[in-house]
Amino acid sequence: MHFTPQTLRQLRRFRHLRRGWWSFLALTALTVLALVGELVVNNRALVVRYQGQWHFPTYGAQLTGNAFGLGYDYEPDYRELQRQFRTAGSGDFVLLPPVPYSPNEIDVPAGAKPTRPPGWESRHYLGTDTIGRDILARLFYGFRVALVVSLSFLTGTYLLGIALGCAMGWFGGWFDLAMQRIIEAWSNLPFLLIVMIISAALRPTQPVLITVFIAFSWMAMTYYMRTGVYREKAREYVAAAEVLGASPARIIFRHILPNLLSTLITFVPFTIAGAIELLTALDFLGFGIPPPTPSWGELLRQGTQNLNAPWIVTSAFGALVLVLLLVSFVGEAIREAFDPKKFTYYQ
Amino acid sequence: MTAPLLEVRDLMMHFPVRGGVFRRAVDTCKAVDGVSLTIAPGETLGLVGESGCGKSTLGRCIVRLLAPTTGKILFEGADLAPLSRRALKPLRRQLQMVFQDPVESLNVRHTVGQTLEEPLIIHGLGDAAARRARVRELLAQVGLPAGAEDRYPFEFSGGQRQRIGIARAIALHPKLVICDEPVSALDVSIQSQVLNLMLDLQRQLGLSFLFIAHNLAVVKHVSDRVAIMYLGRIVELAGADDIYARPRHPYTRALLAAIPVPDPRRRRPPAPLAGDVPSPIHPPPGCPFHPRCPHATEKCRTDVPFLRNVAVAGSSTSHTIACHYDL
Numbered sequence: 212m213h214f215t216p217q218t219l220r221q222l223r224r225f226r227h228l229r230r231g232w233w234s235f236l237a238l239t240a241l242t243v244l245a246l247v248g249e250l251v252v253n254n255r256a257l258v259v260r261y262q263g264q265w266h267f268p269t270y271g272a273q274l275t276g277n278a279f280g281l282g283y284d285y286e287p288d289y290r291e292l293q294r295q296f297r298t299a300g301s302g303d304f305v306l307l308p309p310v311p312y313s314p315n316e317i318d319v320p321a322g323a324k325p326t327r328p329p330g331w332e333s334r335h336y337l338g339t340d341t342i343g344r345d346i347l348a349r350l351f352y353g354f355r356v357a358l359v360v361s362l363s364f365l366t367g368t369y370l371l372g373i374a375l376g377c378a379m380g381w382f383g384g385w386f387d388l389a390m391q392r393i394i395e396a397w398s399n400l401p402f403l404l405i406v407m408i409i410s411a412a413l414r415p416t417q418p419v420l421i422t423v424f425i426a427f428s429w430m431a432m433t434y435y436m437r438t439g440v441y442r443e444k445a446r447e448y449v450a451a452a453e454v455l456g457a458s459p460a461r462i463i464f465r466h467i468l469p470n471l472l473s474t475l476i477t478f479v480p481f482t483i484a485g486a487i488e489l490l491t492a493l494d495f496l497g498f499g500i501p502p503p504t505p506s507w508g509e510l511l512r513q514g515t516q517n518l519n520a521p522w523i524v525t526s527a528f529g530a531l532v533l534v535l536l537l538v539s540f541v542g543e544a545i546r547e548a549f550d551p552k553k554f555t556y557y558q
Numbered sequence: 559m560t561a562p563l564l565e566v567r568d569l570m571m572h573f574p575v576r577g578g579v580f581r582r583a584v585d586t587c588k589a590v591d592g593v594s595l596t597i598a599p600g601e602t603l604g605l606v607g608e609s610g611c612g613k614s615t616l617g618r619c620i621v622r623l624l625a626p627t628t629g630k631i632l633f634e635g636a637d638l639a640p641l642s643r644r645a646l647k648p649l650r651r652q653l654q655m656v657f658q659d660p661v662e663s664l665n666v667r668h669t670v671g672q673t674l675e676e677p678l679i680i681h682g683l684g685d686a687a688a689r690r691a692r693v694r695e696l697l698a699q700v701g702l703p704a705g706a707e708d709r710y711p712f713e714f715s716g717g718q719r720q721r722i723g724i725a726r727a728i729a730l731h732p733k734l735v736i737c738d739e740p741v742s743a744l745d746v747s748i749q750s751q752v753l754n755l756m757l758d759l760q761r762q763l764g765l766s767f768l769f770i771a772h773n774l775a776v777v778k779h780v781s782d783r784v785a786i787m788y789l790g791r792i793v794e795l796a797g798a799d800d801i802y803a804r805p806r807h808p809y810t811r812a813l814l815a816a817i818p819v820p821d822p823r824r825r826r827p828p829a830p831l832a833g834d835v836p837s838p839i840h841p842p843p844g845c846p847f848h849p850r851c852p853h854a855t856e857k858c859r860t861d862v863p864f865l866r867n868v869a870v871a872g873s874s875t876s877h878t879i880a881c882h883y884d885l
Contacts, residue, residue, distance in 0.1 A: 216712070457680050
């Protein structure tokens with residue numbers, strides 16, 4: 212990767228903005244954790260040693276109870292297996308992930324209520340939800356879903372917004388005028404209502420939902436790109452490229468877009484935060500990704516409906532606030548570091 | 559006389575002035591209003607005029623950054639005026655431009671090497687190694703250190719940046735370079751260095767220049783012939799020595815009288831020009847210069863003067879002015 216000195220200075224400045232930089236590191240850590248989530252939150256064991264043989268059930272084919280001498284051919288309950296091996300004391304052992312539950316696994320011991328408060332002993336560190344699923348596991352995998360959705364959302368809105376915005380700025384004239392009116396009309400469609408209709412009409416899978424999100428959110432970026440291209444194309448270095456015979460594509464991609472990078476980067480965190488909020492809100496209302504996919508919005512709804520189990524709403528709310536706060540801090544620092552007023556070449 | 563490299567014939571560049579709700583053209587700004595000139599191979603034509611007289615617009619029309627309203631731009635006999643972007647591309651190798659402000663005309667996000675390599679990439683000249691060799695050759699030609707290619711424009715001084723701009727303009731071996739006030743943005747101490755570089759390059763490479771400036775002293779130093787522009791028209795065109803020794807148009811005389819002389823004892827009459835340049839949207843009828851001309855008569859207010867030869871009998875070069883009178 213080759214950075215220009217301008218970008219390097221902006222990155223250095225970003226690192227010196229403590230709050231933003233630490234938030235960025237924390238978010239990166241969370242993202243990496245979510246990527247290798249199976250090692251952290253999972254009901255399959257990381258390592259099993261049984262009669263001198265090593266098994267790694269986390270990644271790989273599903274093992275059956277027969278493999279561990281349990282006499283059945285469905286997946287063993289590794290938590291139970293761990294307890295058995297411990298009492299047997301024969302040198303066999305099971306190493307479980309720190310949170311030994313899957314997000315969709317219902318864990319209701321005989322005689323217990325499904326909704327249980329946090330407990331160290333039960334290893335439900337944030338308790339269970341109304342049907343007995345581990346809240347931490349659901350938060351964790353819900354974060355992964357939110358990440359996938361928000362990154363796809365970011366890519367989609369950016370591609371559409373940049374492409375159309377650049378075209379509007381570059382061609383100008385009637386095309387620009389017509390597109391602006393179309394965008395204004397499109398922006399005024401009631402987004403929430405349309406999502407509700409779509410959710411009611413067809414079961415919205417994740418890709419469908421992302422597409423709908425993008426279809427109603429790309430407009431803002433076109434405004435920034437359009438004005439940016441208008442501004443940059445009037446500058447002399449673009450004229451110089453034109454005199455050399457550069458094609459419009461070359462001028463836009465090699466000259467204008469790199470000079471608009473600050474704008475693009477500045478909006479990344481805010482776009483991601485917006486996507487997470489949108490997804491959570493829709494899930495909260497029940498129009499988002501259908502169950503049983505783990506989702507923060509669904510947890511929030513459960514929590515608000517069951518205030519006698521306060522750990523549900525506290526966990527979901529806390530996670531949401533934490534992540535949005537981190538993203539906002541990063542965004543604030545990027546905005547500050549990439550402020551064109553600080554790094555101008557106009558004297 | 560050999561065939562001209564460039565011949566501009568009756569070039570007009572009128573910009574619409576838009577107004578009203580529907581952005582209709584309510585008026586036109588006649589930035590260039592019927593200019594004809596020629597440039598011979600290896601020649602430098604100086605183009606002088608006040609701000610807003612249309613000299614930069616003329617330069618931008620010739621390199622087809624602007625599409626002229628009417629008129630012909632004959633480059634080696636081929637008319638550039640109606641050509642599309644694609645049809646122009648091969649011709650652009652012959653016709654380059656040096657811009658006024660080297661800060662603005664270089665992309666801050668490209669290294670010097672990238673900037674100089676770009677024309678070669680655009681025209682598909684050479685492989686990566688050949689291009690890099692050419693970049694190094696160009697840097698040497700304009701007197702920049704060899705390590706400059708990996709550095710960014712902001713690391714250079716104004717004069718060095720303009721050298722980069724010049725290197726970019728000559729990268730494709732052009733025949734004609736439009737120089738749009740190439741030294742106006744530079745310190746006076748640097749100006750002569752850059753001018754001498756351009757003159758050296760002209761001699762080595764056989765370049766022709768259209769040298770646009772508002773500084774008559776600079777133009778005198780570099781030009782073979784000089785054209786004086788006023789309000790979108792050429793008012794006087796003659797050999798450089800001729801025009802400085804025997805200016806014939808009252809506007810040229812006023813411009814020359816305004817050149818400061820480095821002699822504290824010498825007293826000159828105050829500049830005879832009063833008032834401002836009229837708006838090119840509503841130019842005065844008749845001779846465009848008549849509202850400010852000390853010799854204006856009734857005829858000047860109604861009749862447009864055309865360029866006519868006023869050269870001394872027996873002179874080999876022409877001397878044309880757009881004035882009704884022999885003053």
